Amino acid sequence: MNIVRRLYDWVLSWAATPYGAAALFVLAFFESSFFPIPPDPLLIALILGARAKAFRFAAVCSVASVSGALLGYAIGHYSWWTLSGDFTALAQFFFNTVPGFTVEKFAMVQGLFETWNFWIIFTAGFTPLPYKVFTIAGGAFDISLVPFILASLVGRSARFFLVAWLIWRFGAQITTFIDKYFNLLAVLFTVLLIGGFVVLKMV
Template identity: 65%
Template structure:
């Protein structure tokens, strides 16, 4: 996996340039469609370098990610299936290149959307689950666009602004904590949140 480490280091190197904010937007945008490196790592590096701009970087990251999500949705909606209902060459490219994204997973996601709709996108956007898989499949399954937009804005914004707030509040001392435990805490918080709504659903 040396190629992945090299890619990771290349992404981080942008934090040392005057184009760091612009590249953060591009990174967040492409990660929502196909890029394997999450924008969090560059967001953390930029915010640590200028904590007074942490929330500005979080906004840039959110705008880039949500913009990319709409592109992913459009790809799924218009380029995922052929007129005969078969997977297109583009869909097969995704299956072949994105780790873990199989036809079986695709069908499983269909069931999740039927049952949970908003919460599927929210979970993918807030937790370490690959967001790109869900932006594309949301379009392929023709999920309500307004709901998709709301879930994307809320989840991506919550994730990136929480990271920015932690760095703004605690500075470099929080970096190791974010890198080691943030994803686990985000996943746990999402489980608790969704669990609460499920409980309310069955009680009422």
Template identity: 50%
Template sequence: MSQAKPNLLRRVYDWTLTLAERKSAGGWLASISFAEASFFPIPPDVLLIPLCLGALRKALKFALICSVASVLGGAAGYAIGAFGWETVQDIFYNYVPGFTEEKFRDLTSWYKEWGWPLVFLAGFSPVPYKIFTIASGVLGMAFPQFLLASAVSRSGRFFIVAVLIAKFGEPMKIFIDKHFNKLALAFGVLLLSGFAVLKLL
């Protein structure tokens, strides 16, 4: 009796594991990390985790690539807010999930109260980071302050993931292989919760 064909998510995961050993892996990871911090809705963790699992010895390298690209993407988001917001705001309101004009106004009031700690916390949270990078530019947060908060939070998040995988990689890989569908569902719920938080606030 033939085995059932893996679902699409499983095939993508298996493909990503093989991608880890290719020279193009870093480029893929950098592109997604950069885009996520400025306009793309999918977090880089979906690529970082299987890449680290596919090549444990490269886990810290992948975390570094992810961190640098995410900080640069955050700087691009800051620039969008600082120099081009009036031109592109309708695109974000219409096409980025959770990015509504009302929520963006709420965010501006939070910035006045909290400032850079808000950026720092957002870097660790499942809430879409691009909203905070763009808002930082719109509201004129001091760029060095923004860059430091972004660098510490994003690198902290990605290196924690990489270190855990480097240390417990093989057992984690076995666990993921065994419970892939449940974990994929849980990750999807976590991703959606980031957008749901914006609607509830």
């Protein structure tokens, strides 16, 4: 069993303890900058155990994730570049250790920020894109902080509250659908949303 699978099982184990909500906060916070397991599995498990608290858990997850995004932003802003403009030892550690981080992806994200700004942060927050890459890149490339926070809040909240609503409304039977199709539908929804605004802007 690889380390990611062990981490996944460890994350889910918190759902059966009295500390599930606290664990959800910590997980969502650190997933925004370096932790490899997204908070969705624990969020789903907690809601299945207490559907009446579905939206409370979603709120905890959203607040923690956006707070963690600020940590990622600070890492990028203060600890990513040397004075000569090279990657620091910390940046090299992320590239070599954290899943989803590569020099190539990081360079690509810079171009996405320059083109899409608010929308790419929203997309990273709502879809399966590696959100942590975008939070750190936001600080490293000195993205304006207020739009960064707003886009993160909208994207992360939309994702977690949608998951919460689906389970609150449909119960355990919806979890298979979420596992198989949620990320695909999130991407399609985002493409349509952004595409609609681009069309309106061109008209």
